Amino acid sequence: MRVDRVEEDIYVFVSSLYAQVTATVMLTPQGAILVDTMPFPTETREIAAFIEEHLGPDAVRYVINTHHHADHVFGNYLFPSAQVIAHDTCREMMERSGRAGLARAKRESPALAEVELRLPDMTFEKQMHLRLGHQHMRLFHTPGHSPDALGVFVLGDKVLIAGDTVMPVPYIVSGSVDGTRRVLQSLRALKPDFLVQGHGDVLLRGEVEETIDASLTYLDCAVSQVSELVARGAPPEAVREIDIESCGLSRIPLDGLVSRLHTDNLTALYRQMRRGRSPNGSRS
Numbered sequence: 001m002r003v004d005r006v007e008e009d010i011y012v013f014v015s016s017l018y019a020q021v022t023a024t025v026m027l028t029p030q031g032a033i034l035v036d037t038m039p040f041p042t043e044t045r046e047i048a049a050f051i052e053e054h055l056g057p058d059a060v061r062y063v064i065n066t067h068h069h070a071d072h073v074f075g076n077y078l079f080p081s082a083q084v085i086a087h088d089t090c091r092e093m094m095e096r097s098g099r100a101g102l103a104r105a106k107r108e109s110p111a112l113a114e115v116e117l118r119l120p121d122m123t124f125e126k127q128m129h130l131r132l133g134h135q136h137m138r139l140f141h142t143p144g145h146s147p148d149a150l151g152v153f154v155l156g157d158k159v160l161i162a163g164d165t166v167m168p169v170p171y172i173v174s175g176s177v178d179g180t181r182r183v184l185q186s187l188r189a190l191k192p193d194f195l196v197q198g199h200g201d202v203l204l205r206g207e208v209e210e211t212i213d214a215s216l217t218y219l220d221c222a223v224s225q226v227s228e229l230v231a232r233g234a235p236p237e238a239v240r241e242i243d244i245e246s247c248g249l250s251r252i253p254l255d256g257l258v259s260r261l262h263t264d265n266l267t268a269l270y271r272q273m274r275r276g277r278s279p280n281g282s283r284s
């Protein structure tokens, strides 16, 4: 697993086992804050060992879940003495479908056999401030990639942990295009020095704006190309002809997984449009 040091005491771990998913560690003399966990216990344990090396045992005070997706929350249970923080809707979604999702994942992957569902303890609706040691951060609702998503803005260091709102390709299958557009614009306005994506490399200040602009262009392009297919009565398989590169993004990041995420996006858009729901929210 790769670890990037983005500030004096802020480290970003990037999974080598699953889709380059990220987890962020903030160390303070008063304890650690962990934003998201890894899906597989071996990697979450590596992070726990790293924190223990710096601060001693049971030093994680808070685990923040950026949203309820399995690849971000399956490691919560490895921090029994920490408070888990998430959006209200994240807790609701995990209560509703977490157990069934975990059972399904365990059937597919024996490496998850020991994972236990651990629900958030503290939740909020719009935003909350969290302070620990010298760190002060604002947690705020960012519905788009999923309805329960949140972002974390570390105020002193201007580090933005964006969760899956920012990825090498925006992924809207369990969320909305409109929401994702709105949230991307609001994140750009924060002008962070570093942006931690939910998957993939940490973005530096100069890369943030261009990445967000490319994501917005991608969404516009995907919507217009799929609506054209729907308008001419093309079958659902026709979305496969729309190349990710024709929407301005590379097929290379995340070891090529982006192409599959792109096709999933198009299929979801096609279904929404066929049902008559406009993904723009402006035309129907």
Ligand SMILES: [Zn+2]
Pocket: 067, 069, 145, 146, 164
């Ligand atoms: Zn996600």
